[in-house]
Amino acid sequence: MNSVSNFVEKLRNSGLRPTKQRIKICEVLFNTDKTFHFTINELSKIISEKIEEKISLATIYNTVHAFKREGYLKEITINSDKSYFDTNTSHHHHFFDNLTKELTDLNDEDVEKIQIKKSLPGKKISSVEILVKVENE
């Protein structure tokens, strides 16, 4: 489904030249039918496991941030400890299990339409995101 030409397009759109390292990063991020959540460190580990040559952290940070800027990745903020990224770029929400530290998608359709009855003068809403924290029953 996602092939090198697709990665090249994503990189170019993000203002990045398609280098060997960046293509490798794309393979990990986009060469799957399932979307997933990751931290930069996890991504770095996945890359070093799957790939013979190592990619420096600086390159990974730069590439991930460029993709985020362009909208090919979303950043999810749960707590101040860690920054999570998401390859699911559709508008959606999250469950977070504080015990297992697991993030689960909560699709927009799975939430009754949210009505905000307050507004701020001179401001308009640019996004509404819900974080549902869960615990064991």
Next chain:
Amino acid sequence: MNSVSNFVEKLRNSGLRPTKQRIKICEVLFNTDKTFHFTINELSKIISEKIEEKISLATIYNTVHAFKREGYLKEITINSDKSYFDTNTSHHHHFFDNLTKELTDLNDEDVEKIQIKKSLPGKKISSVEILVKVENE
């Protein structure tokens, strides 16, 4: 409204003895009718401006975290850059203006009841929080 005896109670409930430094921190946090949002660094600055003697960062961190643990403060996570705390401990949501970095309360009553139509097996919801990002009109 909030006086020293009230601060002493909050400290004791949080497992802390009422020392001079901790009472000063309470005065900044709780000796006001308005609730507010702050970062630890901002709190540290406010304290050093309002008070002759200086309180070490370690003491401020420890005290704030003890209050959070006990529920006298809430932590609000907007992005991974900074950790915000909130003296408003009622269940509520937030507006965040990414330009001004300003946080504004959005009361529970100002949001139409949220219905989550999906559930995770073996898990129950412990909190639902909404973050509304705003931008200039």
Next chain:
DNA sequence: ATGCTACTTTATAATGATTCTAAAAAAAGT
């Protein structure tokens, strides 16, 4: 293809928030 230039990668250093440490100070207990 060759060379020129701009972009990229990388190792390493810097930064900044938070936490840890251990010694001095303060408070509590006897």
Next chain:
DNA sequence: ACTTTTTTTAGAATCATTATAAAGTAGCAT
């Protein structure tokens, strides 16, 4: 007053992230 426990504090350690600057590579024009 003396002893023990708790607290404060300065400074060190840690850890994620960002910056730097030198060496490598890609794109483009000859």
